[in-house]
Amino acid sequence: MAERQHPHDPGKIPVGVEITAQAAGQDALLTPAALDxxxxxxxxFEGARQTRLAARRERQAFFDAGGLPxxxxxxxxxxxxxxxxxxxxxxxxxxxxxxxxxxxxxxxxxxxxxxxxxxxxxxxxxxxxxxxxxxxxxxxxxxxxxxxxxxxSPAADGRPxxxxxxxxxxxxxxxxxxxxxxxxxxKHVLVDSTRVDGAASAGSPxxxxxxxxxxxxxxxxxxxxxxxxxxxxxxxxxxxxxxxxxxxxxxxxxxxxxxxxxxxxxxxxxxxxxxxxxxxxxxxxxxxxxxxxxxxxxxxxxxxxxxxxxxxxxxxxxxxxxxxxxxxxxxxxxxxxxxxxxxxxxxxxxxxxxxxxxxxxxxxxxxxxxxxxxxxxxxxxxxxxxxxxxxxxxxxxxxxxxxxxxxxxxxxxxxxxxxxxxxxxxxxxxIRPSLGTITRAGFEGNVEVCVRYLAAWLDGNGCVPIHNLMEDAATAEIARAQLWSWLHSEELHLDDGTPVDFALLERAFIGLPKRIGDRSRIPGGSRINEAIGVLDRLTHADTLEEFLTLPAYARLD
CATH class of the missing domain: 3.20.20.360 (Malate synthase, domain 3)
Incomplete structure (x- = not known):
């Protein structure tokens, strides 16, 4: 296959392939043969993948219309x-x-x-x-x-x-x-990028x-x-x-x-x-x-x-x-x-x-x-x-x-x-749902877990200990999806009778700094406000976003 120079890569990469970022060790991993x-x-296989993703959307539309798996x-x-x-x-x-x-x-x-x-x-x-x-x-x-x-590991307190x-x-x-x-x-590897008359045409990720x-x-x-x-x-x-x-x-x-x-x-x-x-x-x-x-x-x-x-x-x-x-x-x-x-x-x-x-x-x-x-x-x-x-x-x-x-x-x-x-x-x-309740601690805990995990994820950390549990994207997704589900249900109440509504969510956001404490001591603490904004938009949306990581991925790198 023909090869060309790329501004981010001192070596050669195949024609039609574009790498949009640079990291340590990249040249040794993304060799011309690997990129080929x-x-x-x-x-x-990209066409088949897109067909399968379209089938997922069609199937979800069937469920949204009242269908059952x-x-x-x-x-x-x-x-x-x-x-x-x-x-x-x-x-x-x-x-x-x-x-x-x-x-x-x-x-x-x-x-x-x-x-x-x-x-x-x-x-x-x-x-x-x-x-x-x-x-x-x-x-x-x-x-x-x-x-x-x-x-x-890094040296600390004068010790190696x-x-x-x-x-x-x-x-x-x-x-x-x-x-x-x-x-x-x-998104950092695009295929079938072209350049015609000096104008670049982006390939597909x-x-x-x-x-x-x-x-x-x-x-x-x-x-x-x-x-x-x-x-x-x-x-x-x-x-x-x-x-x-x-x-x-x-x-x-x-x-x-x-x-x-x-x-x-x-x-x-x-x-x-x-x-x-x-x-x-x-x-x-x-x-x-x-x-x-x-x-x-x-x-x-x-x-x-x-x-x-x-x-x-x-x-x-x-x-x-x-x-x-x-x-x-x-x-x-x-x-x-x-x-x-x-x-x-x-x-x-x-x-x-x-x-x-x-x-x-x-x-x-x-x-x-x-x-x-x-x-x-x-x-x-x-x-x-x-x-x-x-x-x-x-x-x-x-x-x-x-x-x-x-x-x-x-x-x-x-x-x-x-x-x-x-x-x-x-x-x-x-498909039979489980019985149970929503407590105030459970509602506010979901807000905290989702915000803290998302903030850490945006900061590059995908595995976060929170309250003696190891939280990852899956558990954060439960918290996020439950909040949306509860907030978009009619006449849902906490076990103490409090309505589950967006006023309750707003109060949870207001009380979050006290629950979190010193932001400098937790992963992603500097991105808490950004994470709150993302969660606020996702919970207010008319439709539950398919995956939290899809809109959040656009904020990485």
């Missing part, structure tokens, strides 16, 4: 068929504890060294997709796969910084990477999914394949089997372009949208040559429930703290996922424990920490008893807690023998 692959994938009639033969997915690789047989987190070098080292079975390096919900964060993450993963990644290094390869967690979802663009996944595979697939460690991916926010098929086609082309064996790239799919729960068999079938399992992405699933039923005033959920996995519609989702996966020879992964350890040696802190750990134990006991093959944690300190529960109840590498044949789940059970 990205451009080729964009040209082959259901199992598909045209795929009944897939659900009834006797088929199984391809055998799982040895590295993915035992996944009892997985840790997730962003892709900065320190996190990558700590997660790989954590003692978890797997580490999901997350370019999606826990990474703010600034150009620098994305390339720093890709560079960190490349060095980690090569075994050369180190990190030295701490050096972080990787454990030997066989002692590390198995690396898995979550690219961003199909709905997101990577590449899919963020393709950028994250293909760049990771381009730099690491050979080394990982030689170690029989992948590449392994986690695929987010799918809504239907056609979106799964698109991923299968993209990954198949990457394998062919990189000289990998067919099916070498293995994936796990997060079932974190309400439409997807009705197509789990179909998603497994579309990816049957490469899929290793499905995951209960509970927080995004709750958000998707709210978004799917944004026009259904009879399906408004109570505050987040009351919508637990013991609620009937979430229990049905979990049990159906287990049954579906085990029937097909795939793993059924449990969801995230968002709690983080509570520091401090005073009695209140000790009691709060014990209460948090008790919640984690109870959640993991529920999962392993139901038949899940593994679970997620957000903090290394929770790994021993989760492992102890799974070790006691799951002596083998997994429990695919637990078929849950007694489970019978109807459409109505999967």
């Amino acid at each position: 692959l990205l451009a080729d994938l964009h040209r082959r 259901d199992f598909r009639e045209d795929t009944a033969a897939i659900r009834a068929g006797d088929w199984r997915v391809a055998p799982l690789p040895a590295a993915l047989l035992d996944r009892r504890v997985e840790i997730t987190g962003p892709v900065d070098p320190k996190m990558v080292i700590n997660a790989l060294n954590s003692g978890a079975n797997c580490y999901m390096a997350d370019f999606e919900d826990s990474t703010s997709p600034t150009w620098d964060n994305l390339l720093t993450g890709q560079g960190a993963l490349r060095e980690a796969v090569a075994g050369t990644l180190t990190f030295t 910084g701490k050096l972080y290094t990787l454990k030997p390869f066989r002692e590390q967690a198995v690396l898995m990477v979550r690219p961003r979802g199909w709905h997101l663009d990577e 590449i899919s963020a999914s393709i950028f994250d996944a293909a760049l990771f595979c381009f730099h690491n697939a050979d080394v990982l394949a030689a170690k029989d460690r992948g590449p392994y991916l986690y695929l987010p926010k799918l809504q239907c089997m056609e979106e799964a098929q698109l991923w299968n086609d993209v990954l198949g082309h990457i394998e062919q372009a990189l000289g990998l064996a067919e099916g070498r790239i293995k994936v796990t799919v997060l079932i974190e949208t309400l439409p997807a729960v009705f197509e789990m068999d179909e998603i497994l079938h579309a990816l049957r040559g490469r899929i290793a399992g499905l995951n209960c992405g509970r927080w995004d699933y709750m958000f998707s429930y709210i978004k799917t039923f944004r026009a259904h005033r009879d399906r408004v959920l109570p505050e987040r703290g009351q919508v637990t996995m013991t609620q009937p519609f979430l229990r049905a989702y979990s049990e159906l996922l287990i049954q579906t996966c085990h029937r097909r020879g795939a793993h059924a992964m449990g969801g995230m424990a968002a709690q983080i350890p509570v520091g401090g040696s005073d009695r209140a802190s000790i009691e709060a920490n014990e209460a948090a750990l008790a919640k984690v134990r109870a959640d993991k006991l529920r999962e392993v008893t139901a038949g899940h093959d593994g679970t997620w944690v957000a903090h290394p300190a929770l790994i021993p807690v989760a492992r102890a529960v799974f070790d006691e109840r799951m002596p083998g590498k997994h429990q695919q023998h637990v078929l849950r044949e007694e489970v019978t789940v109807s459409r109505d059970e999967l």
Whole structure:
């Protein structure tokens, strides 16, 4: 392919490709060959991606008009068929504890060294997709796969910084990477840009999914394949089997372009949208040559429930703290996922424990920490008893807690023998709303979480501890979507009788500085006012915005 010079790149890049930003390490990652692959994938699959996004909009319009999601009639033969997915690789047989987190070098080292079975390096919900964060993450993963990644913390109080290094390869967690979802663009890489008579014509932004996944595979697939460690991916926010098929086609082309064996790239799919729960068999079938399992992405699933039923005033959920996995519609989702996966020879992964350890040696802190750990134990006991093959944690300190529960109840590498044949789940059970209330603390807590998370995200931090919970984009989306849902419902009241209206929201904004305290001590504190403005506009909008990160992304970089 012909190449040309670019003002941001001292090397050469393919004709038609434009990079609109610059970051450290960019030239080593965005090589001409890497950009060739990205451009080729964009040209082959962008039309199909846009078709799938249009289908999402059409489906949401059906729901907004009063329609309900259901199992598909045209795929009944897939659900009834006797088929199984391809055998799982040895590295993915035992996944009892997985840790997730962003892709900065320190996190990558700590997660790989954590003692978890797997580490999901997350370019999606826990990474703010600034150009620098994305390339720093890709560079960190490349060095980690090569075994050369180190990190030295900044010096402080006259003491040198701490050096972080990787454990030997066989002692590390198995690396898995979550690219961003199909709905997101990577605005810094444009394809089919042209210049005619001195006038520039901007190309179209590449899919963020393709950028994250293909760049990771381009730099690491050979080394990982030689170690029989992948590449392994986690695929987010799918809504239907056609979106799964698109991923299968993209990954198949990457394998062919990189000289990998067919099916070498293995994936796990997060079932974190309400439409997807009705197509789990179909998603497994579309990816049957490469899929290793499905995951209960509970927080995004709750958000998707709210978004799917944004026009259904009879399906408004109570505050987040009351919508637990013991609620009937979430229990049905979990049990159906287990049954579906085990029937097909795939793993059924449990969801995230968002709690983080509570520091401090005073009695209140000790009691709060014990209460948090008790919640984690109870959640993991529920999962392993139901038949899940593994679970997620957000903090290394929770790994021993989760492992102890799974070790006691799951002596083998997994429990695919637990078929849950007694489970019978109807459409109505999967969409039945949970009962509960909205408290003043719950309303104001949603405002605080959304504002503080969004401020940190705009400042480049996508994973934020707030009140002893690790908040990411998924939990912030719940807070934001619930506020919109409550404020646009008729005659809704707090449990103390106060009307849920925009006056209540305004009072919550006024009281927010007191709740937050010293802004200089929290991530993104300087962007709190900006975040309040974004949330205020989104909650007043006539229609619930599809994703918080879509309008917020325009404010990055």
